[in-house]
Structures are given as C-alpha cells and as structure tokens.
Amino acid sequence: MFAAERRQLILEMVRANGAVSLRELARVVQTSEVTVRRDVRALEAEGLLDRRHGGAVLPGGFTRESGFPQKSHLATAEKTAIADLAAGLVQEGEAIVVGAGTTTQELARRLARVPGLTVVTNSLLVAQALAHANRVEVVMTGGTLRGSNYALVGSGAEQSLQGLRVSRAFISGAGLTAERGLSTSNMLSASVDRALVEAAAEVVVLADHTKLGTDTMFQTVPTDVITHLVTDEPPLADDRSATELQALADRGVQVTVASLNGVENLQASGGGGGRRRDLSPPLPVPRRHPHPGQPGGGMPGGPLRSAQLSGEASAARIADLAPRRR
Structure with a gap:
C-alpha cells in the first residue's frame, strides 16, 4: 500500500470512529506502528487530525463519541x-x-x-x-x-x-x-x-x-x-x-x-x-471479605430476577440493595 493510500485509510478510520489507537491503525493498514506514527504526524501537519497518546483523534481538542458499532x-x-x-x-x-x-x-x-x-x-x-x-x-x-x-x-x-x-x-x-x-x-x-x-x-x-x-x-x-x-x-x-x-x-x-x-x-x-x-501473579485475584456492616458485605443469592426502578417503587426497591448491618 502506498503512503497516500495508507493515509487516506487512516483518515477515514479516524473520521468514522472519532479516535483510533496506533495499534489498531497499524493492524488495519498492515504496517508497523512506527510507519503509522509517521503518517499520523503528516496528517496532523495538514490539520486533518490531532495526535493523542498512542493514537489519533478528530481535530479540535475534544474527541467526539463514537457509535456502538x-x-x-x-x-x-x-x-x-x-x-x-x-x-x-x-x-x-x-x-x-x-x-x-x-x-x-x-x-x-x-x-x-x-x-x-x-x-x-x-x-x-x-x-x-x-x-x-x-x-x-x-x-x-x-x-x-x-x-x-x-x-x-x-x-x-x-x-x-x-x-x-x-x-x-x-x-x-x-x-x-x-x-x-x-x-x-x-x-x-x-x-x-x-x-x-x-x-x-x-x-x-x-x-x-x-x-x-x-x-x-x-x-x-x-x-x-x-x-x-x-x-x-x-x-x-x-x-x-x-x-x-x-x-x-x-x-x-x-x-x-x-x-x-x-x-x-x-x-x-x-x-x-x-x-x-x-x-x-496472574489471576485469580484473592477475594477479601469485608467486615460486617461495611459496604460489600454481600447479599443473599437467589434465582435471576430483572427489575426496573421507576416512580415511587424505586425507593423501596433500592433500599433492599443497601447492605444490612448485623
């Protein structure tokens, strides 16, 4: 892939996603991060994007939010x-x-x-x-x-x-x-x-x-x-x-x-x-049990239940989630 083609693809990815890491750019354009970093510098010099820690974002200081896809x-x-x-x-x-x-x-x-x-x-x-x-x-x-x-x-x-x-x-x-x-x-x-x-x-x-x-x-x-x-x-x-x-x-x-x-x-x-x-050491991380009365003291297990909190019922349902003092 020629440099011009790489940079066009990099620019399209940044415009589509708002922010993209150098690692991801290198993977997509199938080149090294060193080469991608050089391309990003060139595009920044033209005012087409901004460099950030380990990546590139849309120009203008603050990044915009990408969609879920x-x-x-x-x-x-x-x-x-x-x-x-x-x-x-x-x-x-x-x-x-x-x-x-x-x-x-x-x-x-x-x-x-x-x-x-x-x-x-x-x-x-x-x-x-x-x-x-x-x-x-x-x-x-x-x-x-x-x-x-x-x-x-x-x-x-x-x-x-x-x-x-x-x-x-x-x-x-x-x-x-x-x-x-x-x-x-x-x-x-x-x-x-x-x-x-x-x-x-x-x-x-x-x-x-x-x-x-x-x-x-x-x-x-x-x-x-x-x-x-x-x-x-x-x-x-x-x-x-x-x-x-x-x-x-x-x-x-x-x-x-x-x-x-x-x-x-x-x-x-x-x-x-x-x-x-x-x-x-790698996981598993040792699990520590909190002292009685502190947050995280646990809640009784039970079958799956999905609830929605809304209106006056919310306060009562939320209160049940608070850890109980022994």
Missing part, C-alpha cells in the same frame, strides 16, 4: 484483558453497579459466573449479558433509551439511583487524564455516570490505553474519587501513556495493568523519584 470493534483484545482482571475484583454475593460501555459489557459476560451477585445497571447490553445467568439478580434503572450506546439516561435513571448504596461501581468513559479524571462527550451519559458513582463505596474505572491522556467535554469522575484503574499495557513507544499512568498512581489511584506476563500494579513514586512496578 464502531467502538465494539476497537481494542477488542485489550478490553477482553481488562474485563478478565476486573471480574476478579468482584466477590460472591456482592452488590455492584455497572455503567454503559463496550468494556463494561465484556465485564458483564464474566460476571455471569459469580453466584449471588446483584448488578444494578443502566445498560441494556450489560443486562442482556447477564439475562440468563444463574443466581444473578439484574436491576435496571428507569430512564430514556439512548440508542447510540443502548443506555438509559435522563432524570428517570438518576432518580431511580437515589438512596442506593453498593460496594463498587464499574464504569468506563471516553477519556481519562490525571488532571481531570474520567470524562465523556455526552452530557446525559455523564450525569447518569455521576449518579452511579455516588452510589458506590469504591469506584473502578475500566479504560484501555487509547483513553489515556484524552479529554472530552463532560467530567464524570474526578481523579480523587477513582479508587482503582484497570487498563491494558500501552505500546512500548508510547511514553506519554506510561507517564499518564504514573501520574494517576501518584494521585492515589491504584493502577492495574494487564500485560502478556501477568498483572502489573503501578505504585506511586517514592521520594527518590522513578517508577516502581511490582509484577503480581
């Missing part, structure tokens, strides 16, 4: 690795919330094997992945359907989450920076994500390396609220993503990186500077 085909291997690690954080009998997104959909497919689990979600795709799971209860919010990502949004979704208290929230987004935290390009989605986070004692962000260093219009979770980030290993030449990960760790976020060799837990730099990466 486009996002579902991006970074699929990375999302699978992230979902595998995140599923190991979920305990038997736990009550959690799971937001909308292609990565959280992958997580939901793995949660189907966790008995006694209660999952509250505004995502039709998450609910569908768990619909036939044995001994998993699915509770859906109310709201208005947003077709681009199959999520329920609006005041109905937010009101149905009031009074809810669960152990963890698993959410994704369009961008993640140490300075601003997690963000998305849609105001309604951002508002519901904030309501999901408010309901949880801990916040786990699932974001592949293409999201690192990307900033979008609406902040959903500031960095100091993020408990844990599960991500994939950035390309070797992508020093900026590695720097962003270190900055997140230095801000107190527990960063777990999926790699071919296992799981890397990135810790905050000490007084002497430099980065410390402790290579932990």
